[in-house]
Amino acid sequence: MSARVGVVVFPGTNCEHDTVSAFERAGATATLVWHTEERLGGLDAVVLPGGFAHGDYLRPGAIARFSPVMDAVARFAAAGGPVLGICNGFQVLTESGLLPGALVKNRGLRFLCAPSRVRVTSVSSVLTCGLAPGTELGIPVNHFSGSYFCDDRTLAELRDANRVVLRYVENPNGSIDDIAGITNAEGNVVGLMPHPERASDVLLGSADGLPLLRALVAAAADVHAA
């Protein structure tokens, strides 16, 4: 049986069906998980997809962190389960404290919806494991608050522990150190602003996101087998 990936749906999430479809293309069985769920029974990986959870009120991700499912996601992460936050999902992970730092408004106050190129800068994560370091991928971005920020000490920690998993080739939003995606110390929780699910088929203009999704599915399969 293939790995089971749960895609969390908050009120205002809008990328869940694309994400389910992309993960199925990557070989997983993907299902939607409503944000009031208190258990993630039977899942091998959890994905927080893009959108505007709870209307992005207060700050993106600030209210989503109180959804009942987030306690279950935190337990799942603490037990070593693979957790991926894409775009708004990344914002939810930082607001929840599952990843350090914050996503602030883009440099120039521009909403960005554009192709972007990212480079794999660490393969020590469930999203990049198995890829060749330095690989460049074409994956689109679609955000207003996507500029990654953290204090100097956190940035030094991220760099020293090789936790910056993706960097923009050309920084589109003012992110500190060109950061497009990071992981936690254990490598099982990853957040990124670009949308790999929107680059999961050549028909979409790029299939460069598939290797990332497949890496997560492989990590989920390991959980499944354990």
Next chain:
Amino acid sequence: MRFAARVEVLLRPGIADPEGATIERALPALGFHDVHQVRAGRSFRFEVDAADELTARRRAEDLARQLLANPVIEDSELVLTVQAPAGEPS
């Protein structure tokens, strides 16, 4: 007692404030050449029931720190006033 709280949340100094900068850039067109250092933030108002001002202040500051501001990027400032003394209907 009931206290009225106003919490102002601003980006911490040193963190880019593109909203404030954009507003500031628009000012010369309106003739406001004498206005500088524009910063954009948010203001929240709420009421707190507490036995005394110190307790009310602590509760409001906890709320500001845990939810209204993101301490990674924002500072918050609290202004607290007595709205209804004990014994009076609020």
